[in-house]
Amino acid sequence: MRNIIYSLRVSEVISETKHAKTIRFDVPAELKEEFFWKPGQHITIELDVNGEKVRRPFTISAAPSRGKALQITVKPNPDGIVSKFLCTKVKAGQRLDVMPPFGGFTLEPQKDQQRTLYFFAGGSGITPAIAMIEAALDKEPRAKLFLLYANRTADDIIFKEQLEQLEEHFSSRLEVRHILSKPSMWSMFSPWKSGRITKDVTVEYLSECRPVAQNTQYFICGPGTMNADVRKALQNCDVPTDRIHAESFGGNLETQKEVSSVPALLKLDYYGEAIELEVAKGQSIMNAVRAAGLEPPYSCQSGICGACRAQIKSGAVNMQARMALEDSEVAKGAILTCQSYAKTAELSISFK
Amino acid sequence: MSTHSNGMPVLPKEAYTSQEWFDREQAQIFSKTWSLAGFREDITEPGQYISVQAGLNNIFIVMGRDHRLRAFHNICRHRGTQLLRAEGKTQKAITCPYHDWTYDLEGNLISVPEQEKEFPGIDLSCNGLKKASVDIWRGMLWVHPDENAPSIINWFGEVEPYLAPYDPAGLIETEEGYSKHEIKANWKIIVENYIDGYHLAHLHSHTLNMYDHSKIECEFIGPHFAFWEPLADFYAAEVEKVTPMPLIPGIPKDKMGAWVPMLFPGIGLGESENSWSTFHITPIAPDRSMVEIRTRVANESTWAFTKAAMASASFWDKHLGAKYNEDPKVDPMSSGDFMQEDIYACEQQQKSLQSPYFEHGPSSKHGEKPVRDHQRVVAEWVECKP
Numbered sequence: 112m113r114n115i116i117y118s119l120r121v122s123e124v125i126s127e128t129k130h131a132k133t134i135r136f137d138v139p140a141e142l143k144e145e146f147f148w149k150p151g152q153h154i155t156i157e158l159d160v161n162g163e164k165v166r167r168p169f170t171i172s173a174a175p176s177r178g179k180a181l182q183i184t185v186k187p188n189p190d191g192i193v194s195k196f197l198c199t200k201v202k203a204g205q206r207l208d209v210m211p212p213f214g215g216f217t218l219e220p221q222k223d224q225q226r227t228l229y230f231f232a233g234g235s236g237i238t239p240a241i242a243m244i245e246a247a248l249d250k251e252p253r254a255k256l257f258l259l260y261a262n263r264t265a266d267d268i269i270f271k272e273q274l275e276q277l278e279e280h281f282s283s284r285l286e287v288r289h290i291l292s293k294p295s296m297w298s299m300f301s302p303w304k305s306g307r308i309t310k311d312v313t314v315e316y317l318s319e320c321r322p323v324a325q326n327t328q329y330f331i332c333g334p335g336t337m338n339a340d341v342r343k344a345l346q347n348c349d350v351p352t353d354r355i356h357a358e359s360f361g362g363n364l365e366t367q368k369e370v371s372s373v374p375a376l377l378k379l380d381y382y383g384e385a386i387e388l389e390v391a392k393g394q395s396i397m398n399a400v401r402a403a404g405l406e407p408p409y410s411c412q413s414g415i416c417g418a419c420r421a422q423i424k425s426g427a428v429n430m431q432a433r434m435a436l437e438d439s440e441v442a443k444g445a446i447l448t449c450q451s452y453a454k455t456a457e458l459s460i461s462f463k
Numbered sequence: 464m465s466t467h468s469n470g471m472p473v474l475p476k477e478a479y480t481s482q483e484w485f486d487r488e489q490a491q492i493f494s495k496t497w498s499l500a501g502f503r504e505d506i507t508e509p510g511q512y513i514s515v516q517a518g519l520n521n522i523f524i525v526m527g528r529d530h531r532l533r534a535f536h537n538i539c540r541h542r543g544t545q546l547l548r549a550e551g552k553t554q555k556a557i558t559c560p561y562h563d564w565t566y567d568l569e570g571n572l573i574s575v576p577e578q579e580k581e582f583p584g585i586d587l588s589c590n591g592l593k594k595a596s597v598d599i600w601r602g603m604l605w606v607h608p609d610e611n612a613p614s615i616i617n618w619f620g621e622v623e624p625y626l627a628p629y630d631p632a633g634l635i636e637t638e639e640g641y642s643k644h645e646i647k648a649n650w651k652i653i654v655e656n657y658i659d660g661y662h663l664a665h666l667h668s669h670t671l672n673m674y675d676h677s678k679i680e681c682e683f684i685g686p687h688f689a690f691w692e693p694l695a696d697f698y699a700a701e702v703e704k705v706t707p708m709p710l711i712p713g714i715p716k717d718k719m720g721a722w723v724p725m726l727f728p729g730i731g732l733g734e735s736e737n738s739w740s741t742f743h744i745t746p747i748a749p750d751r752s753m754v755e756i757r758t759r760v761a762n763e764s765t766w767a768f769t770k771a772a773m774a775s776a777s778f779w780d781k782h783l784g785a786k787y788n789e790d791p792k793v794d795p796m797s798s799g800d801f802m803q804e805d806i807y808a809c810e811q812q813q814k815s816l817q818s819p820y821f822e823h824g825p826s827s828k829h830g831e832k833p834v835r836d837h838q839r840v841v842a843e844w845v846e847c848k849p
């Protein structure tokens with residue numbers, strides 16, 4: 112991944128719900144290729160907060176196939192400086208510092224396959240789901256899609272009308288169900304269920320939404336606890352892990368466990384350049400690399416987005432959070448440098 | 464061997480009589496293609512399974528707790544005993560009857576009796592069941608012996624636009640529409656009969672005259688045969704009133720008729736204005752085949768069916784009948800049943816192949832072109848060309 116920042120003009124700001132905003136960008140023709148995205152990917156926004164640069168990833172909330180502008184949909188996170196700023200301060204015409212799309216939690220439409228695609232979305236986790244759903248409806252004509260979407264109240268449902276329209280237009284291919292944790296008694300809207308997406312709900316959901324196409328894929332994008340519950344429920348029903356794809360959104364992250372570490376000598380293959388540097392005990396690989404004056408790619412710094420991903424060649428690390436990686440990728444040596452601490456006194460890692 | 468102007472025969476006589484040809488077809492065709500395993504509703508609950516013979520492979524399909532189907536070769540990894548018979552329901556595991564090796568529904572070997580004593584150091588994970596592929600297409604279950612089989616859409620996608628414009632999964636199966644026939648003929652003779660447009664107006668002159676055989680549209684799409692013909696004028700004029708069963712919704716007026724494709728190898732469909740059926744040919748021996756027919760009809764009330772039958776009875780009395788008027792109990796040609804007529808023709812043809820005096824006759828330019836084309840497809844597959 113490249114580490115270049117572009118200044119993009121905000122073309123439009125749209126209120127989705129009381130709090131959530133969609134921000135659209137003008138991408139000049141010469142940057143179109145650089146800013147081409149796969150459904151599910153994010154862009155990174157960098158803000159200057161009191162002289163300090165803060166980066167956060169935001170998921171692109173539209174499919175690239177719809178001729179729509181590059182857009183993100185943001186809900187203000189109580190302790191998120193960037194998301195609060197985006198939701199309250201940004202106006203059309205303003206410029207923002209943006210890094211090109213990245214991320215491995217994606218859906219590649221497959222034209223000559225038939226698949227059943229399940230989406231479990233919670234709150235702002237709908238952002239990658241909507242991009243993937245639009246893409247599959249447009250580009251994978253035989254895909255059957257099921258979306259289970261969790262929110263607090265009916266008023267919190269982002270893309271409510273858009274989903275209704277899609278469901279009507281693709282009535283035989285898309286089925287949307289809502290689950291609300293605090294449904295209002297006065298609301299006309301009646302969800303499939305009240306409560307949360309728990310293990311039992313997942314099991315019930317699967318038995319009601321049965322797959323025709325037997326190539327099933329499960330995409331989970333919600334808060335950490337919801338993701339963990341859905342994943343557990345799927346595994347309890349014997350869904351093979353390689354069919355489950357998850358990304359954490361908002362709310363309670365996995366509690367950051369302390370991991371042990373040792374001081375180490377790090378041999379870097381940094382985009383083809385060989386560099387040696389020291390990593391202190393308790394220092395993340397990412398911070399050590401940045402302390403050496405390099406500018407590796409990063410975004411969320413909490414193990415969610417995968418921007419800081421690198422490959423371990425020898426030695427070992429302890430990782431704190433690693434939501435952005437699938438087990439199979441970890442097995443092949445992928446690490447998140449923002450979450451990795453040296454476990455062996457010698458390490459070699461490559462950035463590509 | 465003398466050949467006629469239209470290139471008949473493509474396949475030699477032995478292709479219909481010899482064990483060697485039969486074995487080659489089993490290995491090269493029936494063990495390397497998607498096989499029809501049943502209808503989607505045959506397996507509805509986790510743990511439920513069916514097993515099917517697909518060429519040389521016996522494969523079972525079982526539904527997991529995630530309601531997804533899995534297919535495995537029905538062979539115990541110990542000494543090969545067949546694990547599951549026919550159909551049924553298992554709980555969480557499959558135990559081989561021979562030495563009680565037990566597998567979970569993912570095919571993993573989970574227990575071996577007297578493991579420490581008899582198999583010290585065995586790695587259970589290397590002895591899981593061999594996987595096959597399973598998918599659902601047009602409401603039917605399909606299996607393929609290869610775990611990494613090409614997608615069923617690659618296989619049927621191109622012929623799909625030539626099939627009836629309704630979704631068979633929305634229809635319901637009828638018991639009256641089920642039958643199974645052991646036919647004393649090679650499977651290709653039955654296929655050739657099914658796709659022969661020339662015989663329709665003759666063998667079935669009194670049984671299939673509700674369709675207009677002069678307007679047939681048919682062609683091979685890859686290995687599959689596509690066929691459509693419209694309703695005969697006398698029937699089309701008042702089809703809503705005189706259809707003997709409720710019409711299946713979704714057919715445009717100008718396309719009212721019958722789609723009768725023959726999917727490769729030997730899986731015929733009969734998709735008409737009021738019924739939908741599978742005609743599944745399974746070779747048993749060079750000169751014997753099993754045909755299983757299952758039928759679906761519109762999802763309407765019993766009353767709607769009674770009403771349609773009553774309202775149309777006198778109309779069909781006038782228009783249908785038997786080719787000959789002998790005793791229908793002894794003469795299939797007098798049965799008034801096109802299936803009896805076809806079986807009779809196929810069995811007679813197979814018998815004649817035994818005669819030293821048998822010789823291939825000339826083949827009709829249009830009506831029998833599909834017969835020659837099918838023989839070419841078979842020839843390519845047994846020579847492993849595709």
Ligand code: FES
Pocket residue numbers: 408409410411412413414415416417418419420435447448449450
């Ligand atoms: S920067 Fe997002 S995972 Fe490391």
Ligand code: FES
Pocket residue numbers: 539540541542543544559560561562563564
């Ligand atoms: S053959 Fe199955 S347990 Fe021995």
Ligand SMILES: [Fe+2]
Pocket residue numbers: 656657662666667801805
């Ligand atoms: Fe016939």
